[in-house]
Amino acid sequence: MFELRLVCPESAVEPISDALQALDALSVSAEDADADTQAEQALFGEPGLPPPAPGWSRTTVVALFTQEGAAREAAALLAAQDFFAGSLVQSVAPVPEQDWVRLTQSQFDPVAITPEFWIVPSWHEVPAAATRVIRLDPGLAFGTGTHPTTRMCLRWLAAHPPTGQRVLDYGCGSGILAIGAALHGARVVDAVDIDPAAVQATQANAAANGVSIHSGLPDAAHGLYDTVLANILATPLKVLAPLLCAHVAAGGALVLAGILERQTEELQQAYRPWLALQVADAQDGWVLMTATRAR
Numbered sequence: 001m002f003e004l005r006l007v008c009p010e011s012a013v014e015p016i017s018d019a020l021q022a023l024d025a026l027s028v029s030a031e032d033a034d035a036d037t038q039a040e041q042a043l044f045g046e047p048g049l050p051p052p053a054p055g056w057s058r059t060t061v062v063a064l065f066t067q068e069g070a071a072r073e074a075a076a077l078l079a080a081q082d083f084f085a086g087s088l089v090q091s092v093a094p095v096p097e098q099d100w101v102r103l104t105q106s107q108f109d110p111v112a113i114t115p116e117f118w119i120v121p122s123w124h125e126v127p128a129a130a131t132r133v134i135r136l137d138p139g140l141a142f143g144t145g146t147h148p149t150t151r152m153c154l155r156w157l158a159a160h161p162p163t164g165q166r167v168l169d170y171g172c173g174s175g176i177l178a179i180g181a182a183l184h185g186a187r188v189v190d191a192v193d194i195d196p197a198a199v200q201a202t203q204a205n206a207a208a209n210g211v212s213i214h215s216g217l218p219d220a221a222h223g224l225y226d227t228v229l230a231n232i233l234a235t236p237l238k239v240l241a242p243l244l245c246a247h248v249a250a251g252g253a254l255v256l257a258g259i260l261e262r263q264t265e266e267l268q269q270a271y272r273p274w275l276a277l278q279v280a281d282a283q284d285g286w287v288l289m290t291a292t293r294a295r
């Protein structure tokens with residue numbers, strides 16, 4: 001594993017991060033370069049990098065690559081871009097495998113959804129209070145339970161256990177919601193995603209949790225479901241409105257996440273021809289919206 005480290009003005013973080021992802025970085029993270037005195041001292045006087053002007057904060061961007069050549073190529077390509085002006089590549093260096101594993105693991109602690117319902121990475125002991133546990137390790141697919149949108153969906157499932165139900169997880173990522181539904185007694189769980197890697201991750205994670213889930217590409221969703229969960233983003237959720245609503249059985253529930261507070265009304269409007277969405281939960285600027293189909 002190789003780490004490309006650069007420092008840039010805050011305004012360049014987004015285009016640089018987007019470019020690094022397009023250049024196949026495994027991960028991209030950003031931190032305030034001037035929050036750390038050592039970093040400040042190390043950078044001071046470095047050629048090519050002006051000292052920060054008042055009110056102009058610098059950011060350290062760190063990208064991980066599997067190959068050194070890819071990291072160096074990304075550095076060279078970035079340096080040729082207009083948006084890279086005022087930025088500086090600091091280093092391309094190997095990351096010791098041990099440290100990388102520890103670093104990744106240290107970022108994923110057990111997450112409590114309710115006092116009894118937890119998400120616990122495989123390298124952690126299960127907390128004594130946990131009686132219902134999803135074992136999940138960070139992988140390529142989204143959904144480790146650390147994001148508020150995922151947590152709100154799981155909280156909703158714990159409060160409305162789908163015992164004996166047919167459940168659809170639309171946009172399953174790691175399969176975390178599908179597994180949560182199965183652990184809360186769902187009879188049938190279908191989990192679909194446009195990303196084949198997510199479909200595979202869901203299969204593997206379901207097996208690791210000892211639950212049965214049918215995962216596939218979106219056309220694997222068929223018929224009516226008592227609960228339809230979709231944690232995607234507002235724009236695809238609006239496009240998917242007729243399709244998702246068509247899958248909700250009489251008396252069934254639609255549960256949507258990935259919606260920012262300010263997008264509440266546009267979602268209500270998009271779903272109004274079929275179902276009346278209401279805000280059911282909110283966390284860190286995100287909302288959970290739900291609707292029930294009349295019997």
Ligand SMILES: C[S@@+](CC[C@H](N)C(=O)[O-])C[C@H]1O[C@@H](n2cnc3c(N)ncnc32)[C@H](O)[C@@H]1O
Nearest residue numbers: 142143150171172173193194195198231232236
């Ligand atoms: C934010 S992740 C949610 C993952 C997981 N369900 C959770 O709650 O943590 C959204 C997932 O939806 C998938 N997705 C995005 N657009 C989609 C679409 N039009 N149809 C199906 N899946 C989609 C993405 O590939 C991604 O895995």
